[in-house]
Amino acid sequence: MSDKPKIARIWRGRVPRAKADDYARYNYEVGIKPLEQKALGVQSLREDCATESEFITISYWESVEAMARFTGSDPKKIHHLDRDPEFLIELPQSVQILEIIASSGDCGGDRR
Helix, strand or coil: CCCCCCEEEEEEEEEEHHHHHHHHHHHHHHHHHHHHHHCCEEEEEEEECCCEEEEEEEEEECCHHHHHHHHCCCCCCCCCCCCHHHHCCCCCCCCEEEECCCCCCCCCCCCC
């Protein structure tokens, strides 16, 4: 895909710190890899605190319509991974969708 991203979709989830490494591996294999095949770019972020870790996934899209094709009509709808209830402190109820109004550099980040 060569289109410039116009939309960012942001998902956030928190896990107990003791499960963070396992969730990071699981989330990458089951959540991030498939997203990399559809989105223009993906960033997976993690912040470790004393008792919990926060994960943020930002995917970049050429349009809301393109995002909807991946998510299945409603781009704000959360598609929880099968093991999310085992890891997440609470299941997120929504994502944030933002219009990109200025950008520079490579939004795709390291693809491992």
